[in-house]
Structures are given as structure tokens and as C-alpha cells.
Amino acid sequence: MLNLLIDKLIGSRDFSKKRNRDNLIKISGYLSLAINIVLFLMKISIGLLASSIAIISDAINNLTDSLSSVVTILGAKFAAKPADHDHPYGHGRSEYIASMFIGMFVLLVGFELLINSVKNVINPKDINTSIFTIIILIISIGLKFYMYLFNNKVYKLSDSLLNKSVAKDSINDVLATSIVLISSLLTPLLKINLDGIVGLLISLIIIKSGIEIFAEIGNVLLGKKVDDKIIEEIEDLILSKKYVRGVHKIDIHEYGKGRMFGSCHMEVPANIDVYSMHGIVDEVENEIREKLGIDMNIHVDPSYLLEKDKFKKIEDESVLDDIDK
Structure with a gap:
């Protein structure tokens, strides 16, 4: 029926x-x-x-x-x-x-x-x-x-x-x-x-x-913890992106089924330009929203330097210009 x-x-x-x-x-x-x-x-x-x-x-x-x-x-x-x-x-x-x-x-x-x-x-x-x-x-x-x-x-x-x-x-x-x-x-x-x-x-x-x-x-x-599987999926998705070395402080809040909001800190190169990093953050946030249904707000933490022997892997010229400076 x-x-x-x-x-x-x-x-x-x-x-x-x-x-x-x-x-x-x-x-x-x-x-x-x-x-x-x-x-x-x-x-x-x-x-x-x-x-x-x-x-x-x-x-x-x-x-x-x-x-x-x-x-x-x-x-x-x-x-x-x-x-x-x-x-x-x-x-x-x-x-x-x-x-x-x-x-x-x-x-x-x-x-x-x-x-x-x-x-x-x-x-x-x-x-x-x-x-x-x-x-x-x-x-x-x-x-x-x-x-x-x-x-x-x-x-x-x-x-x-x-x-x-x-x-x-x-x-x-x-x-x-x-x-x-x-x-x-x-x-x-x-x-x-x-x-x-x-x-x-x-x-x-x-x-x-x-x-x-x-x-x-x-x-x-009272704020029940979200499923650990969701946290793992967020971590795997973020860490799969280029230049990202780590992620921490993942906080997810639920406002009803299908209404989840969250934030996290993403570890990126200290010497990458803002324009390039902004594009990566947007890509990550959009993918989390589409695949997991979560609106994420990502804070960027500079935690390491992008090494010169990896220049050849970088297609974005703005990144190279920033490192040369």
C-alpha cells in the first residue's frame, strides 16, 4: 500500500x-x-x-x-x-x-x-x-x-x-x-x-x-555527535585535493534531516597565492555540498612550504609567481 x-x-x-x-x-x-x-x-x-x-x-x-x-x-x-x-x-x-x-x-x-x-x-x-x-x-x-x-x-x-x-x-x-x-x-x-x-x-x-x-x-x-562515517568521508574528500596536507577541527551541526552545516580547518602551503587557494576551497565546499549534503565553511591554515622541485606539477602560473617572490 x-x-x-x-x-x-x-x-x-x-x-x-x-x-x-x-x-x-x-x-x-x-x-x-x-x-x-x-x-x-x-x-x-x-x-x-x-x-x-x-x-x-x-x-x-x-x-x-x-x-x-x-x-x-x-x-x-x-x-x-x-x-x-x-x-x-x-x-x-x-x-x-x-x-x-x-x-x-x-x-x-x-x-x-x-x-x-x-x-x-x-x-x-x-x-x-x-x-x-x-x-x-x-x-x-x-x-x-x-x-x-x-x-x-x-x-x-x-x-x-x-x-x-x-x-x-x-x-x-x-x-x-x-x-x-x-x-x-x-x-x-x-x-x-x-x-x-x-x-x-x-x-x-x-x-x-x-x-x-x-x-x-x-x-x-542536545547536540548528538554525527556519524563517524560522515567525518571520515569529509576527511577523505578534502585530503584528495592537491596542495592539501591535512584537515582538523571538523565540526558538524544538524538542523533537521538534510540540513547540516559545518566548518573545518584545512592545512595548505604557506607560500601559495590567495587566488589559487580560494579556487581549491570553493571546489571542496561545492563537492561536500553535492556529495554529502553539508554546507561547509572552510578555514585555511598555512602549515608548510610548497617545494620548488614540485613546480613542474603546478599548472597555475599565479602559484609560481608567488613562490618566485
């Missing part, structure tokens, strides 16, 4: 382009919103009819997921906004802030369900399980597992932490609803009211998911 949506609504599978990536994230948000609203309405209905705190808790969890889907859509829209006077590096970090709001929603619901579940354990209520309840729960598990697969694939295509958070939340929902289903089947057989205990387990699963989302997003917002 994802490929069909991509072909119909986006028309391209090149997600290195920011516009395609943002549209893909918004599509996943709209689909998740629709499924979560349907699940909430089904579960809250059977939860109230069965007087089950576990099913009602699971329904409220889906309502929270609906709010998370809205945040996903809004986050993708804000992240797509171009740079302006007040935000010269763009609005890409809106995606991370949106993910943090998702984590906050998840935690709030988890703690609320924890309180209600403890109350239900202390004062259990009779529940009424029907075949209709079982069918709804099974459908819910299937839809949530599909959402996990869908968002996980979107995450792999777009490298979006928003979709990674939603995928993680969806697989937790599969586990939570599976526990509710098992509880609904065992309670009448064992003659033991497991409803409050199951609600307690679900709340702990939800709280754990919220903490994990907060930890990952917080790490990014």
Missing part, C-alpha cells in the same frame, strides 16, 4: 529531496490518524460496555496515538518551511520538537492509566467479555501491526525520527492489546479478575515507550 500511495501522491521515490521526504512523512501521519481514530471508537465502545479498565486504557492509548499523528503531520509541515530571517538554518528541528511532544503525550497517558489501574486493582469491577470484544481486539492487533510495518518502512526510507517513534509506539500497542486479549480470554476461565493487573502492565509499557522517545530526541536536541 505504501508504494501505491507514493506513486499516486508523491510521484517519486527519491527521498533525498526534502519535498518528497516531507510529503512521505505527512502521508504516514494522515494514515495513522485515520486508523487510530477508528480503533479508539471501537475500543472505547466495547470497553464501556464490558466495564473493562484494560480495554478503556487501550482505547485512550489509541486516542493519544491520534494526537501523536496530528503532531506528526504538523511537525512535517513546519519542518518543510524554508529558512527565513529569524531561522537562517531552516525549520528542520521542528520534526524533533514534534517527536518530543509525542513522547510527552505518551508519558502523560501512561501515568494516568497507571493511577486508574492501581485503583482498579484495589477495587476490581466485574467485566463482561463477549465474542464481539474478542473480534475487535484481534482486528486492533492486526491494524496496529500493520501500522508498525508501515511506519518502520517510512522511517527506513526517510530516516525520520518521527516515524521511528510512531513505529515503536505501534509495536508497544500490539503488545498491550495482546495482553488485553489474553486477559479477556483467561478471566472467565480462571474466575480471576485480571483487568486491573493488565491495565497496570499496559501503563508501564506506555511509560517505558515515552521515556525511550524522550531519551532519543533529547540526545539529538
